[in-house]
Every structure is written in C-alpha cells, then in structure tokens.
Amino acid sequence: MPKVTIILTCYNKPETVGKAIESVINQTFQDWELLIMNDNSNLKTTKIIKSYLNDQRIHYYNSEIKDGDRYKTTRYATLINEAISLSTGKYLSYLTDDSEYLPERLEVMSEYLDTHPDIHIVYSKQITRKLNENHTLIFQSTRQTKGVLRKAANLVDHCSVMHTRKAMEVVKEKYNNYWDDDPKHWHNADAVAWARLNEFYLFHPLEKTLDISYKTPYSFQTLNLYIPEKIPDGVIIKGLSPDVYLVDKQKRRKITEGMFDKLKYKKGKIIKIPDPFVFKYPLGSPIDDTILKNGKIPNQLLIKSSNSPNIYYIQNGKKRMIVNAQAMKRYHFKHSDIVLLDPVVIQRLPDGPPLGMKIMSHTKLPDGALFTCKGKFYISENNCLYPIYYKCINRLKYSMNDIVKLHQHELDYFKQGPLITWNHLKK
Ligand code: UDP
Numbered sequence: 402m403p404k405v406t407i408i409l410t411c412y413n414k415p416e417t418v419g420k421a422i423e424s425v426i427n428q429t430f431q432d433w434e435l436l437i438m439n440d441n442s443n444l445k446t447t448k449i450i451k452s453y454l455n456d457q458r459i460h461y462y463n464s465e466i467k468d469g470d471r472y473k474t475t476r477y478a479t480l481i482n483e484a485i486s487l488s489t490g491k492y493l494s495y496l497t498d499d500s501e502y503l504p505e506r507l508e509v510m511s512e513y514l515d516t517h518p519d520i521h522i523v524y525s526k527q528i529t530r531k532l533n534e535n536h537t538l539i540f541q542s543t544r545q546t547k548g549v550l551r552k553a554a555n556l557v558d559h560c561s562v563m564h565t566r567k568a569m570e571v572v573k574e575k576y577n578n579y580w581d582d583d584p585k586h587w588h589n590a591d592a593v594a595w596a597r598l599n600e601f602y603l604f605h606p607l608e609k610t611l612d613i614s615y616k617t618p619y620s621f622q623t624l625n626l627y628i629p630e631k632i633p634d635g636v637i638i639k640g641l642s643p644d645v646y647l648v649d650k651q652k653r654r655k656i657t658e659g660m661f662d663k664l665k666y667k668k669g670k671i672i673k674i675p676d677p678f679v680f681k682y683p684l685g686s687p688i689d690d691t692i693l694k695n696g697k698i699p700n701q702l703l704i705k706s707s708n709s710p711n712i713y714y715i716q717n718g719k720k721r722m723i724v725n726a727q728a729m730k731r732y733h734f735k736h737s738d739i740v741l742l743d744p745v746v747i748q749r750l751p752d753g754p755p756l757g758m759k760i761m762s763h764t765k766l767p768d769g770a771l772f773t774c775k776g777k778f779y780i781s782e783n784n785c786l787y788p789i790y791y792k793c794i795n796r797l798k799y800s801m802n803d804i805v806k807l808h809q810h811e812l813d814y815f816k817q818g819p820l821i822t823w824n825h826l827k828k
C-alpha cells in the first residue's frame with residue numbers, strides 16, 4: 402500500500418491538466434498513488450490524461466456524468482468522496498487540474514505526519530497565479546500560513562492540505578460521507594470539508610511553499626461570481642464551449658451565429674458561466690432559421706415588419722403591440738434593436754396585450770425589464786417583480802442606462818418574488 406494518495410479532479414482543462422499530473426510524477430517522494438478523477442471531460446482533455454496511464458501508480462476513473470446532471474452536486478466533492486473510498490494510502494492529499502505541486506510537497510508533508518503521530522492535518526503556503534485569457538501571468542501572490550487553525554475554512558485551499566485517512570473516517574462516522582457535496586457548496590466545498598475536520602482536528606502549518614494554484618478567466622470561482630441560482634429569462638449565457646444560448650422560459654436555446662446578428666443580439670451581453678450551470682437549463686428549441694417557419698420567435702425580442710409601422714414586443718410567444726413612442730421610451734426600448742421580420746411571420750404570431758406607457762393596476766409589464774424604485778432594483782417576469790442584488794445586475798449585464806423608474810404606487814400594483822442573489826451570500 403502506498404503512503405500517500407493524491408486525488409486529482411479534472412474537468413476540461415487541457416492546457417493545465419498535464420502539468421498537474423507531471424508535478425506528481427516529479428515528486429522527490431515516490432511512494433504514492435494518484436487517482437485521476439475525470440469528470441467526463443471533453444476528448445482533448447481525456448486524451449491528455451490517458452497519455453499518462455502507463456504508470457502503474459496512476460489510477461483512472463471517469464464519472465461518465467451526463468451534462469444535465471452536473472449541477473446536482475458539487476462535482477469535485479462528489480469525485481473526492483468516490484476517490485477516498487477507492488484509495489489505499491495512509492495519507493490523503495488533493496490536487497486540481499489547474500494546480501501543481503512543488504517537488505517537495507509529498508516528502509515534506511508525509512515526513513511531518515510520520516514524525517508527529519498526534520497531528521492529523523498539515524497545510525502549507527501556496528503561490529497563486531492569476532492568468533488572463535491568453536494564459537499570460539497578470540498577478541502573483543503567496544497565500545501565507547496562519548498558524549495552527551481551529552477554523553481553516555476559507556483560509557486554506559485544498560491543494561495545500563494533507564491529512565490522515567483516519568481524520569476523514571472520523572468525519573464519515575458522524576456525517577455518513579466525507580465531503581459535503583450539496584450543490585450549495587459549489588463555491589467553497591473545501592471550506593465545508595475543513596469545518597467538518599476541524600470539529601475533531603487542528604490544521605498545522607508547515608512554513609514552506611509547496612503548491613501553485615492558477616486562476617484563469619475559466620476557473621469555476623471566477624465564472625461563478627455573482628451568478629444567481631436562477632438566471633432570469635432573456636439573459637444570454639455561454640459555458641466553456643463556443644455555444645451561446647438564450648435563457649428563454651428557463652430553457653436554453655442555442656443561438657446560431659447567423660441568427661445572433663440577425664436578431665441583433667450583442668456579443669457584449671453574453672455572460673460566461675460555469676458549465677454545470679449552463680447545463681442546468683434544459684435544452685429548448687434552437688434559435689436558427691427554423692424559427693421563421695415554426696413561429697418559435699424568442700421572447701423579449703422587438704420586432705416589426707417592412708410593410709407596417711407597428712412595433713411589437715414578444716412575450717409568452719405572443720406579439721404585444723407597443724402602442725406609441727412614449728411606451729417605447731417608458732421601457733427604454735431602442736429602435737436600433739428592432740428586428741425586421743417577414744410580414745407573414747409576424748401575422749402568424751398570436752396577439753398579446755398591447756403595451757402602453759402608463760403603469761396601472763391592470764398593466765402587464767414586459768418581461769425581462771430592469772426597474773428601480775427607492776434605491777432598489779427589480780427584474781420583471783410574469784408580471785411579478787423580483788428584487789435583484791446590485792452585483793448580480795452588473796454580472797448579468799443588465800444595462801443601468803435602460804433602467805425603468807417606478808413610483809412607489811406603481812410598484813405596489815405588482816407582486817414581488819424572492820430576491821435574485823448570489824448563493825454564496827445567503828450562507
Ligand atoms: N470540476 C469538476 N466538474 C465540473 C467542474 C469542475 O470536477 O463539472 C472540478 C475541476 O476539475 C477542479 C475543481 O472542480 O478540479 C475546481 O474547479 P476550478 O479549478 O475550475 O475552480 P476554482 O475553484 O479553481 O475556481
């Protein structure tokens with residue numbers, strides 16, 4: 402049985418995963434097993450991983466997770482739990498596909514645990530490097546150790562930790578599993594795991610820098626920042642692949658490149674989010690040439706035909722006539738956003754309630770508009786106003802220039818939904 406088990410979780414990081422694996426192979430201490438937990442990565446990534454599998458100490462596991470199931474648990478925690486139960490080492494150590502160990506990492510840590518049998522958890526300093534889109538270094542710092550920790554949560558990254566198997570078995574006795582993989586912990590499942598460990602053990606510092614962690618624009622934490630649990634309809638999203646989707650009635654409709662321009666969507670409005678949250682929205686009908694025949698015109702579009710001055714707003718698959726120029730102005734609809742469609746296509750669309758300037762008790766608000774009243778912000782959907790946390794407004798790329806001002810008595814006409822906020826803030 403090897404002394405140390407290293408658990409490497411991988412998902413679509415072809416640029417860095419090879420370096421992570423090599424950093425284990427190049428350790429000064431060689432009595433280890435490496436469990437590569439591939440979360441069903443794309444072919445490019447999987448090929449790179451597979452090129453290392455002839456080493457007998459490297460074991461490979463593919464979760465075969467379906468994309469539509471990715472959001473259901475914190476994936477890396479699920480993989481780590483799976484790995485711990487497959488592992489045989491006396492000590493457990495974690496690695497992610499965008500990090501690397503410095504050559505002494507395993508030697509220093511395992512030796513310390515060997516010579517201090519009462520200590521179950523050690524951690525070390527970490528170099529963090531921030532890279533831009535082109536993988537050029539833009540910032541580097543060192544995460545220092547902070548003494549013996551009773552509360553390591555959010556202070557120690559999991560790539561800087563080694564602990565005994567025993568420590569995790571004690572956690573499992575209490576909680577029935579090792580790491581908590583509840584999806585609400587996507588952003589910091591390691592902090593939650595440390596809180597469990599800290600109930601029984603302290604984290605002991607080793608005054609050496611033993612790993613490097615990279616943050617890229619594609620790191621989960623970067624992509625996840627201020628993304629609310631439910632992305633409102635009308636927002637345009639993109640994951641790691643080049644595909645771009647409109648969130649429409651809580652489904653994701655792929656927008657083809659030609660249609661993107663034709664329907665006057667703007668590249669600047671695309672928000673990049675983590676893959677698991679892209680796949681959370683079930684696939685809807687595509688936004689391609691077929692919409693002109695099947696009438697599935699995307700909601701929240703401004704349209705007009707060449708043979709009539711009428712302008713319509715698409716809502717619930719119906720066309721709502723915008724009654725006059727003041728109504729256009731009231732909701733900050735722009736003439737430059739109007740999409741010209743064939744009169745036949747427009748005619749076939751059923752009529753919805755017209756959209757006037759005045760906001761009254763019977764008014765049906767346009768979906769997906771940003772409102773403000775007394776310093777608070779709201780997004781409309783199904784005639785309900787959802788308060789939204791201001792950081793989420795920017796993150797979802799709503800434009801503050803298009804904000805619709807409401808008086809209190811106007812606001813009072815409408816029901817209010819739950820606050821749209823960032824999950825992490827609720828904890
Ligand atoms: N990960 C995963 N499945 C996914 C997404 C991410 O297993 O669907 C893993 C990823 O391979 C990495 C870890 O989760 O080992 C953390 O992801 P990332 O490094 O992107 O996030 P960070 O916390 O560094 O921002």
Ligand code: MG
Pocket residue numbers: 497499500615620621
């Ligand atoms: Mg990372």
